[in-house]
Amino acid sequence: MDALLIVDMLKDFIEPGAPLEVPQASDIVPNIKREIAKARACGAPVIYINDAHRDDDPEFCVWPRHAVRGTDGAKVVEEIAPLEGDPVIEKTSYSGFFGTDLEARLRTLGAKKLTITGVVTNICILYTAADALMRGFEVEIPEDCVAALNDEDHRFALKQIKSVLKPRQV
Ligand code: ZN
DSSP states (O other): OOEEEEEOOBHHHHSTTOTTOOTTHHHHHHHHHHHHHHHHHTTOOEEEEEEOBOTTOGGGGTSOSOOBTTSGGGSBOGGGOOOTTOOEEEESSSSTTTTSSHHHHHHHHTOOEEEEEEEOIIIIIHHHHHHHHHTTOEEEOOGGGEEOSSHHHHHHHHHHIIIIIOOSBO
16 A cells, blocks of 8 residues: 545534434444555555545535535545645545546655545546556555445445456455
């Protein structure tokens, strides 16, 4: 692993009763913690990629209002919150690469092998993984570190990633 990406592990996705609560999200928190420990042990950067929407974001026509920049719901859950110095990248769409400096940062760090974790498997994880692979990065997605709103979507996305995008390992 050259870099660990943690996608949208925000209160608005994780906490019980949150607007976009992912039912299995709290189960993956300890597994992501394990990956963070691994990354820190080998000196790999831990990069947070967080939704940070404007109050009138068009995404709210599709999804309930969530992760509005500056609100408590847009913060990473405390158990795996960023430490000082961890890069935190704000995004406004599904891919961590869209409209952000993620690619430039990874190139500067010399990171080629990315481990991607977080939510939602068939949305931000899928599109971030697709963008990473199309840019020539190697991608690893530990299955116990991602979750979706339901099992069918979760399985679809992992199958799509495995069979179409063909990362090194899922
Ligand atoms: Zn969003």
